[in-house]
Amino acid sequence: MPAFALSPQTWPFELKWLPTSACLVGGSVRDALLERTSDYLDLDFVLPEGAVETARTIARHYRAGFVLLDAERQIARVVFAQGTADFAQQVGDSLEADLARRDFRANAIAYNPHTQEILDPIQGSSALQQGVIQMVAPENLKEDPLRLLRAYRQAAQLGFTLDPETQSTIRQIAGLIQDIAAERVQGEIAYLLSTSKGTPFWRWLGKMAC
Numbered sequence: 001m002p003a004f005a006l007s008p009q010t011w012p013f014e015l016k017w018l019p020t021s022a023c024l025v026g027g028s029v030r031d032a033l034l035e036r037t038s039d040y041l042d043l044d045f046v047l048p049e050g051a052v053e054t055a056r057t058i059a060r061h062y063r064a065g066f067v068l069l070d071a072e073r074q075i076a077r078v079v080f081a082q083g084t085a086d087f088a089q090q091v092g093d094s095l096e097a098d099l100a101r102r103d104f105r106a107n108a109i110a111y112n113p114h115t116q117e118i119l120d121p122i123q124g125s126s127a128l129q130q131g132v133i134q135m136v137a138p139e140n141l142k143e144d145p146l147r148l149l150r151a152y153r154q155a156a157q158l159g160f161t162l163d164p165e166t167q168s169t170i171r172q173i174a175g176l177i178q179d180i181a182a183e184r185v186q187g188e189i190a191y192l193l194s195t196s197k198g199t200p201f202w203r204w205l206g207k208m209a210c
Helices: 027-033 051-062 095-099 124-130 138-143 146-158 164-172 174-179 182-194 196-209
Strands: 023-025 041-047 065-070 075-080 083-089 110-112 117-119
Touching (some): 023 027, 095 117, 138 164, 146 164
Antiparallel strands (some): 065 075, 075 083
16 A cells, blocks of 8 residues: 555654654655655654664664664664655754755655644745745755756656756756766666656756756
């Protein structure tokens, strides 16, 4: 049965293991609001503190896989048969500050499973309703240039359009992509090659390279 990210009953661990301050963020929230389900869950949580400790405790209790993805930034992953759950330390002094550092408005929505509250300071829900991939800020794209390609991949994946200002910014800073490791670029390119939905975005990428 397909799992629904906003329903803890479908998660591979019980909600009681999450502190009340933990929020689900990113693509899993976006897809849930778009009513996109999956047989394999990809959950991302942000915690103001204790992210790695929470992940380690859950992995130990459920005898699941544990991977420390980034010790400096305090990011860890718990691997279950039904999916993965990433736990990251909040960036900035508030959840709002963390969301403001994300790539696109559609991905900058949080959900507190304890209160069942949607937190949307960047107005990502509006981007979902409009069906548009729109950057949060140019600086966020420069911080991780892979996001330039991710914009095209997510637009194709979701059937969204690419915001003109975002597209213009991508063209202006396209040279930054050469600094990204080839294996990271490969996944984004592979998706666009594997689907007919990627065709118009390949044209845009061609223009970006000019």
